[in-house]
Amino acid sequence: MTLSMYQATVPGVIRMMNSLSAILDKAQAYCGAKKIEDKTLLEVRLFPDMFPLARQIQIVSDTAKGMVARLSGQEPPGMPDTEATIAELKARLAKTVEFVKSVHPSKFDGAESRTVTINIGGGRKADFAGQDYLFNNALPNFYFHAATAYDLLRHAGLEIGKRDYLGN
Amino acid sequence: MTLSMYQATVPGVIRMMNSLSAILDKAQAYCGAKKIEDKTLLEVRLFPDMFPLARQIQIVSDTAKGMVARLSGQEPPGMPDTEATIAELKARLAKTVEFVKSVHPSKFDGAESRTVTINIGGGRKADFAGQDYLFNNALPNFYFHAATAYDLLRHAGLEIGKRDYLGN
Numbered sequence: 001m002t003l004s005m006y007q008a009t010v011p012g013v014i015r016m017m018n019s020l021s022a023i024l025d026k027a028q029a030y031c032g033a034k035k036i037e038d039k040t041l042l043e044v045r046l047f048p049d050m051f052p053l054a055r056q057i058q059i060v061s062d063t064a065k066g067m068v069a070r071l072s073g074q075e076p077p078g079m080p081d082t083e084a085t086i087a088e089l090k091a092r093l094a095k096t097v098e099f100v101k102s103v104h105p106s107k108f109d110g111a112e113s114r115t116v117t118i119n120i121g122g123g124r125k126a127d128f129a130g131q132d133y134l135f136n137n138a139l140p141n142f143y144f145h146a147a148t149a150y151d152l153l154r155h156a157g158l159e160i161g162k163r164d165y166l167g168n
Numbered sequence: 169m170t171l172s173m174y175q176a177t178v179p180g181v182i183r184m185m186n187s188l189s190a191i192l193d194k195a196q197a198y199c200g201a202k203k204i205e206d207k208t209l210l211e212v213r214l215f216p217d218m219f220p221l222a223r224q225i226q227i228v229s230d231t232a233k234g235m236v237a238r239l240s241g242q243e244p245p246g247m248p249d250t251e252a253t254i255a256e257l258k259a260r261l262a263k264t265v266e267f268v269k270s271v272h273p274s275k276f277d278g279a280e281s282r283t284v285t286i287n288i289g290g291g292r293k294a295d296f297a298g299q300d301y302l303f304n305n306a307l308p309n310f311y312f313h314a315a316t317a318y319d320l321l322r323h324a325g326l327e328i329g330k331r332d333y334l335g336n
Contacts, residue, residue: 003173003299008176008303047325140334143307144311144315163289
């Protein structure tokens with residue numbers, strides 16, 4: 001088993017998006033049982049100036065397709081942030097998984113030293129070597145939004161556990 | 169720049185623990201300004217059956233030293249979970265960073281294919297190849313607890329942003 005940028009990136013993000021999709025199935029059932037509208041659940045926040053649940057899932061998608069595109073030298077597919085239901089967010093995740101799966105592993109060859117330029121906030125940009133970008137920025141950020149989506153649902157009373165997050 | 173299990177593991181976890189330590193400095197100042205006791209802040213939870221803030225930080229430490237130890241073929245240093253103040257949690261993170269830094273990069277040679285056995289809950293164990301363990305379990309879990317610590321503090325009103333989490 002050889003260490004590769006492809007192996008460091010693709011299986012993990014696919015796995016997590018599939019976990020979130022399964023968690024959204026449980027959220028859908030919860031909404032049905034509790035007579036909660038999708039819209040209400042998708043608007044929950046941990047603090048008024050934090051992003052709500054729907055946006056957290058959209059950013060999971062953005063960070064996944066963004067890192068895969070940057071490391072493999074491609075343009076990420078545009079996905080307008082128009083999802084208004086749990087089913088539409090699941091479709092967004094599925095479409096993102098489809099893109100990630102479509103990239104041939106060989107496109108990641110040499111990605112560890114490819115220069116990646118990203119916005120770091122405050123209008124500033126920074127250059128990273130591919131592997132520093134992946135391990136110190138892209139993966140921490142991707143998992144931040146995945147964990148926050150989980151946290152929002154736990155906070156809203158959904159009965160899920162760490163195994164739902166990590167997958168089997 | 170060569171891709172290595174050391175580079176995939178060590179700089180990222182050190183960076184995140186240092187970010188959390190700086191976030192805890194802000195939390196300490198917040199407690200002072202708001203006349204909140206450390207104990208009160210460290211007990212905040214997102215839901216009654218979720219771990220409180222102090223435990224989230226302890227698990228950040230546990231997952232960091234656990235993954236570094238497993239991948240480098242060592243025993244992780246024991247750290248009893250006795251921290252009761254923000255200062256003690258900062259010391260726990262510092263001690264964990266010290267351990268992580270103490271492991272020579274060469275100890276990670278071949279770690280991508282080293283067999284790692286972990287508890288996956290429900291009394292079950294599973295074997296992973298080192299790189300699958302790192303990318304599909306250890307890093308997602310480590311960042312889960314780091315993000316949840318951040319989320320708990322945001323939920324408690326602390327004014328921090330993504331740059332505090334990702335570091336500079």
